[in-house]
Amino acid sequence: MAFATQKAGEAMPVYDAIVIGSGYGGGVAASRLARMGLHVAVLEQGRHWRPGDFPTTAKARRKTTRLTGRAPKIGDPAGLYYLSVGKGLTVFGASGLGGGSLINAGVVLRPNLDRLRKAGWPHAVVGDGLLLRGLDLAETMLGVAPAPNPERFAKFAGMRKAAEASGLSVQLPPMTISHRPGLNVSGVMQPGCRYCGDCWSGCNVGAKNTVGITYIADAVDHGATVFCESRAQSISKTETGWEVVVKDPSQRGVERRIEAPIVVLAAGTLGTNELLLRAQQRGLELSAKLGEKFSANGDDLVIASNLEVPVNAVATGYPSQGPRDASPVGPHSMALIDLGDEDGPLWVHDGTMLTMMAALAPLKDLLELKVGGALQLLTQGIYGDRLSRSQILYVVAHDDASGRLRLQNDQVVVDWPNYSTAPERLRAERKVKEMIESMGGVFNANPFAMTAFGGNRIIAHPLGGCAMGETVEQGVVAPDGRVFDPTKGPTGVHDGLYVCDGAAVPSAVGVSPLLTITALAERAMILLAKQLQRKLDVGEMLPHPVRDAAM
Template sequence: MQQPEMLSLARAAMRPAYDVVVVGSGYGGGIAASRLSRAGQRVCVLERGREVPVGAFPSRMPELRRELQVHSGKKRSGPGTGLYDVRLGSDINVVVGCGLGGGSLINAGVALRPDARVFAHAAWPDAIRTDGLLDLGFERAAAMLRPTRHADAPALTKYRALEAASGVFGKAPVTAPVTVSFDAVVNPAGIAQAACTLCGDCCSGCNVGAKNSIAVTYLADAKRHGAEIFTELAVSHVERLSGGWRVHFAATADASETASVDAKTVFLGAGTLGSTEILLRSRERGLKASDRLGHGFSANGDIIAFALGGRNRANAVGVGEPPKFTDDPVGACVAGQIELPDADDLNASMIIQEGTMPSSVAPLLPVFFIAGGRLLGAAQSLIKGVYKGPLAHLQSFFVVSHDEALGRLVLRDDAVAVDWPDVARQEVYARVDDALTRAAEAVGGRYIKNPLAATNMGARPATAHPLGGCGMGETAETGTVDHKCQVFAGPTGAETHAGLYVCDGSVMPRSLGCNPLLTISALAERAMVHFARDHHLGFDTEPIRTDAELEPTA
């Protein structure tokens, strides 16, 4: 299939000013860029990571190591444009994506709408529930991202392994909706996508081109409508001007190369850590903001864990592209899930998903599980690898649930850090530990909470779904942004900064209890409708049709 054109431009092509500057290119930033470009705005997108074309994602261990950046206090290692941005904290570890397309490049792509009780919670502004635009937001996000339940998922080996473990809950798994194209198609942005090969490498970047990432959907659409996209530029802070805003940034690879660009409107979509960090730095330089800025951080009840030594083959390690083995398709990273809602207590609800380790991690798995004598037959695993030895029975579990969102994001040494001293004592972790212990025992395996528990990375809870820090509220006393995602202009009242918005996971005022990508997208789509109404703009949402369009194949 023809390689899509590169989306980003050389730094020298940047103009001194635009109508809109979008900071970040994940679900929130990509949507803002697409919709505002369609509305006729001159849009500039700034992304700290680099553009990674289809086929250039890491497929081997040495390549994966080069994509790892690790931040621990003042210590930093790895390239600033590495796809995996790991933040090691004193209380909790956080993993986020870095690249043009944000977390959509390396996530599992599970697109779920939260339990209705989530939005009924008082943490949300009333307008979220009453103005009728939330449903429209979910509808528009789904139309572009096209989540699909793979019809053949129940036949996959790893799905059947999850089914065997589900008996203890008295509830069978269901297929998970994922943002993956299982058939060759021309997507709504006019990009031809190949069909998923079921290689299982979604979380290291799709080298097939089947994943409906922001790069091949909203950002491609933004580019077609005139947006100018720039990569490897890290925004430090924003400054209020008389007629708009100045966005200060530096080259990701060299912080001494500083510059700025002006705009009437700025949308921060740099992710929970990035957008909060930018606003915290801006406040230090005089920007008025709510005292709630940085508060309400949530790990979304995340747990990644394993069942080791079970009776059933799991086949839960990716095979890459081209595939290392073809006799037993792995499937998308997440193909099935066990949904366990609690009718009496929303916060006790959870979703247990089977997961897949990407092929580039495969050589490390024996090392992880041999540590501490966890793996019997270690020599066999080292000799046969992970596809035929004991690790072929390794089951991976991704769990999303609810926590109390009591973390706080603060600036420390001019970088964002998470303060949450009691996070490990959150009830969610004991609840999930109990559930996964029973699931592992049901298939004759042992529950391994974290194979890295003896290391600095494994001694604390970890999340790949950080939320909050710029949470929504009715006023500045209860939130950092209003229901339209506009930033409050001080510690009290409902006045907002004209032209300053936040559109990403940071605006969530509580945990979601499901993978957050669809909710982030829906709220961003909703914010775009409000922005268009408030500024007397219009944009259509019709799919792009081009002369090069290919007919979808079955």
């Protein structure tokens, strides 16, 4: 049984709560508010993508990609992928029911609370036990588990060899992937993973435990209404709460105004900052810290090439585009190496090249005047010997969160020109280079940082801008998730206005942040339920009607 979504024009004028965004934070808020018995509207700019809908060709992926930020605003406004081009950084993300969960690697790691404490997180957040409760709930709802029998995948063997060359051991993190068919916690029937490696561009199998088929499905079961292709354009304060102006991106000039006493901003780090920056520009009193403390979570991407043994790390997709005799690639990212030390965290994740990315390899060689290498790649194809001996590695480390977000032509733009030369990033790159060379491979820096590709580093974990703090002088959001109101003193808040996504994170997390973001939203909803004196029964998930993952 599939649940229906609606368009912005079908929204009622008033709800008990409006949730803007449907990713990890928005999904939690929608589920928990609905479980409190509130009449909830969920606004999602993108479409409702189902297994089989995700693009599989380079042409189809280009068609559903849009550019924002400093770049000319082109592409489908409700498209699945977006690239927000900033100064020094480009953010890669997704729009669609489920937000970033649709296209991420799904690696789940718990944050180190001592590190968060030292990074200046509010004492209550790291010390009252509710974040730990949120972590437990998030892991249950997202059905996390490591890949079984990892030895069958060549790229796991490659990661193990890389770790051993540095005197370390490879780790198997839990992932938001269903490895066997069955019902998930929200009553959705899912097939098991086919290990095609294409998690990063959208799972056409239906095995990925996205927010759409976990938290959002639970929200709908408890009465929430979901509006897709419904972009929240602005928020403003009213006498009784908040007004949100919503537009259908496909219908220019058509807008809808809806109100609620509770509004949860969970439009992704960039989207949430954009809404608050616009509101501030139009007179809403907010912290002077808005737009500051932007972090890339220490993100980078490098490539290990000329490996001694093939790792077969080019995705085949589903249905398969690879050779008939191709072995399963494995999940997009399934193994970790911990290179962290007293100077800070440093995790190295394996990755899988999408066919579109693999096809750019000859162009990279040509730009570097390696004509012979380019011809070799063209002759062998993307599943040939040379690319089979190349491994994408994702770096998740630390940064000083000194980036800024600002409005330019009424849209949010990242401003961090010195990210590439930051000491923390250079340190991480040096350590990863040493690891690759110790196993006999060749280190290749982030290819997208080449001038020919725009010069920016592309990152996937934008955090901050609406950072939590103890007071309005320290942050934008209070420890309970409500937005500070400077007119009410150092700890005064705007009643009913919450930030429940990565925008509230006040520093680099040091690990892949999806679990931390989800847990923070769980914590905020627990506190909101207490404030409203509403029952929030999430200790034992109630039975749900059986649905198919193709919803």
